[in-house]
Amino acid sequence: MFFIASKVLFFLISPLSWIITLLIFAVFSRKDKLKKYALWASCLLLLIFTNPMLSNYAMVQWEYAATPKDQLPYVETAVVLGGMLETGKEPTDQYHFNGSADRINEALLLYKEGIVQRLILSGGSGSLMDQTLREAHFLGTYSQTLTGAYSQEIILEANSRNTYENAIETARILDSLDLKEQKVLLITSASHMARALRCFKKQGILVIPFAVDFRGQQGDWNPFWILPSYASLEDWNILIKEWVGLLTYRLTGYI
Structure with a gap:
């Protein structure tokens, strides 16, 4: 039930959904004053949520900091969260x-470079209708094809449907392998790391964060940042999803 509710909620909190709803209200409203307010509100939201300077600033402030590879301690196992396929x-x-393909590609590079010895690929089906296509199965084949890794070095967790379940199922695997007392590397997008870290720590997993898939751009201001961009809408969608997800997880006791 929570899985279905989260899908509906994330659709409702999308800035594009707000803008379209206000435009529809402006078209069909019979009161001229409300029509005008709805139209102006939709235009204002459109200007705000398509502004690259605002979205980039918010993304840079929110994303988890990068960790240089030469500063990573030795760990045997890395957990890669799905949501990229x-x-x-x-x-x-x-x-x-x-x-979000950087999640798996950076994980495979860490494996090839010998920084980690084992990968746990965590991700089931994110579809409401079809639960047969499990992301971890595809990622397992992809990983073994590119690296030539043995099956015992690529462990698949194909039951989870969200971040909370990623942590639950990963904890079970670590327990079964007697690895719960060892530190593991947690690999996910920089914008998603805050929620993921809390979920895994809640399950008693000793995690070292390794953020990838950075969307925010550090650097000097440039004139193109005042031009409307659809990518800014995508950034706000990601940020609002994470903020609401963090609040929801806190209220439900998941973190």
Whole structure:
């Protein structure tokens, strides 16, 4: 039930949903004053949420700091959180990654460089309708193809559907392998790390964060930051999802 409710909630909190709702209200409202307010509000939200300077500043402030590889302590196991693969898309003999592909690619580089010896790929089906396509299964094949790793070095966790379940299922695997007392490297997007860390610590897992997939850009201001951008809408969608998710997890006792 929580999984379905979260999908609905994240749709409702999307800035684009607010803008479209206000525009529809402006079109169909019979009161001229309300019509005008709704139209102005939708235009104002559109200007705010498509402004790259504002979205970039918010993203830079929120994202978890990067950790240089040469400062990572030795750990045997890294946990890679799913949410980077679009399963079920055509053609089916290809891998369809979204913007979070750095999660798996950076993990495979850490494995190839000998920084970690074992990967736990955590991610089931994120679909409301089809629970047969499990992301971890596809990522396992992808990882073994690229690295030539043995099956015991790539462990698949294909039951979880959200970050809380990622932590629950990973804790079970670590317990079964007698690894719960060892530190593990947690690999996920920089914008998602705050929520993920709290979930894993709640389950008693000793985690070292390794943030990837940075969207915020550090650097000097440039004129293009005042031009509207759809990418800014995507950034705000990610940020609001994380903020609301963090609050929801706190209220439900998940963190």
